[in-house]
Amino acid sequence: MTPTLPGTRGARLWLAVAVLAALVLGALCAPWPVRLDGWTTGDAALAAEVRKLAAGQSRIGLAVAVLEDGELRQAGLGDTGxxxxxxxxxxxxxxxxxxxxxxxxxxxxxxxxxxxxxxxxxxxxxxxxxxxxxxxxxxxxxxxxxxxxxxxxxxxxxxxxxxxxxxxxxxxxxxxxxxxxxxxxxxxxxxxxxxxxxxxxxxxxxxxxxxxxxxxxxxxxxxxxxxxxxxxxxxxxxxxxxxxxxxxxxxxxxxxxxxxxxxxxxxxxxxxxxxxxxxxxxxxxxxxxxxxxxxxxxxAEPRYRADGSQRIGYAWVTSSKKGGGKIVWHNGAAGGCMSFVGFDRETGRVVVVLSNTYVPVDDLGVRLLTGAGETGSSPNLLGTAVGLLLPPAAWLALLGAGLGGLRRKKRKAPNRARILAAGGEAVLMFAIALAVGSATVLNLAGWLAGAALCGTGAYLAVTRWRELPWTEPKRPALQWTGAVVSLTAGAAVATAMALTT
Known part of the structure; x- marks a missing residue:
């Protein structure tokens, strides 16, 4: 018997319930971007400038210093965690x-x-x-x-x-x-x-x-x-x-x-x-x-060629400014924190930006230093691709297991062991998307779409469960091994990630 979309009103209602439940669960676990709260300390004008520059960015807390003409201005924004x-x-x-x-x-x-x-x-x-x-x-x-x-x-x-x-x-x-x-x-x-x-x-x-x-x-x-x-x-x-x-x-x-x-x-x-x-x-x-x-x-004196037109001394990087001139800088990332330190000899300005969110602060630092973002930082294309594509791929795994295969001509009779294995694989795909993907609107859309689609796959698996055998007749031990490994891996990774949140 080839499964079809639900044809009765009651079946369509249960399908809608499954999709809604999956969407709610997905929303609770989704990689929502974080935002700076309203806390501000230190120099109010500097804090306001930084908050404007950081608008729309995923940030929990920031500390900023600008030193120029002997005057040190400092500000804190957001939460320490x-x-x-x-x-x-x-x-x-x-x-x-x-x-x-x-x-x-x-x-x-x-x-x-x-x-x-x-x-x-x-x-x-x-x-x-x-x-x-x-x-x-x-x-x-x-x-x-x-x-x-x-x-x-x-x-x-x-x-x-x-x-x-x-x-x-x-x-x-x-x-x-x-x-x-x-x-x-x-x-x-x-x-x-x-x-x-x-x-x-x-x-x-x-x-x-x-x-x-x-x-x-x-x-x-x-x-x-x-x-x-x-x-x-x-x-x-x-x-x-x-x-x-x-x-x-x-x-x-x-x-x-x-x-x-x-x-x-x-x-x-x-x-x-x-x-x-x-x-x-x-x-x-x-x-x-x-x-x-x-x-x-x-x-800090530039001595050797680095990336592109940049030059490097001992650690310090020297880059060209738009309109002429140079800035000298370095950045850092460790333990969920990001940093930028730079200075402009021509203007005598020094800028430091520290963040407790694992999102680069180079552009923010350079804008405070020169008035324009000039570090040439590129978006995380791998993270975007993984976060956007893997959640829908999890749905394909569930759908394929419920149908016995995605290609009609090569479908085999579905079985429970394969559905269980697909469930573990789906959890792993969502975990990888959470670990590697970026907290962007695009990735969030992929995550929620994947969650909703997984609801349809789960509905199909549940409605067919009673009529399905546990395994195919050939090599049942291998099928059970795959199901146990997938379920164990998915559960272990999901539990570990939940405990470290």
Missing amino acids: TDAAVRPDTRFEIGSVTKMLTASLFADLVADGVVEPDDTVREVLPDRNWPKGGVGDATLAELASHRSGLPKVPLSAGTYFDGIGLNFLGLNPYADTTPADVLGTAATADRPTVGKYAYSNLGFALLGHVLAEKTGVRYPDLLRQRVLGQVGMDATAVPDGMSDVRGDVATGHDDTGRRMQPWLSSGDAPAGAGVWSDVGDLATFADQVMRGKAPGASA
Whole structure:
């Protein structure tokens, strides 16, 4: 018997109920964009300007500082994630903005003659085993300018699973990584792009620990002695644990408001994992770098070609402005927080933006710095495609199971095991859409459409359930295995994501 659309009034009513129920459930779980609430602290005029620029963006909280002509203006907007207003002195995880600090540490040690830019890793740490042709032959300047050839992150099965944990559960991908792990991993890593710009977190983590081992001082203590303490950055911390981060701390979230773990990591700290600061500290630091007053301020001088027309010094990126002139900047992302620090030597303006939502703030920072968004950031096409297409694909899985196949000529008699497996697959597809997709109106439409369509698939499966066999006659054990695996995986992922929300 080939299933058809419901033909009676009662059947159509139950179909409508199934679609409505699926739509309501989908709406409750949907990736709704978050919005800034009405809380504002600090400079009211600056806060109003930022709120206007951030209108329509997915944000929970923001802190902003503008330093110009010796006047520091600061503002906080929105929620820290703990039902408290963001203040100018709220600490955020700053991510790769830390690379600027590590770069200044390196440049300061160069200025004091402790190391030289052209020193190789092997020369700085001769007592370690550095395989020939590996990172031991990279210079410190290459590490500091992303030209060492090292990959962005270590390429391994562990890195792959760390990425899954981050995207699905908001977990810390750098947990338990130690300085020894970084040194050991870098020593054996391939370097396919030596001498060419290729952004590398691994390279900067290695640089920080090479400098620490050379001086005999732990990276957090060395950074405090050489840079943070000299600039007066008392709010900036490289903690061993969250209890070491003093004051008001913002909690990081993804763009749907799901909380993310902080990226505490002693190994990856020099590259930007597990470092906290506030907008005032970072504005003071950037201003002193711009004026050549900070230790290692020469790190910001452009030295090498980076992406496109951009140039890079030690970490700091120099980009052209519309109408002429340059800006010097860096951004960061870690633990559900985003950051931007930049300055314009011509105008003498410094801008810092910190956010506790995993959505880039580069454009906002550049607009405050120059009056126009100029970073050239592109939309997340993969996230948009996944979020838009996977939920409707979940409906196709359910529909195909209920019909015995989507292609009429190749349909087999449907069975219960296949329907159960399709249910697990549908849950996984929605979970992937939530983890990888973006919180946009387009993705929300795809999600709700997929949920409503799944209601029709569920209706078809339920109405045919009694007349269906449990499995096909051939290889029933294999069919049951597929059903159990799909259901278990779908339930496990959905439960884990719900518990980490």
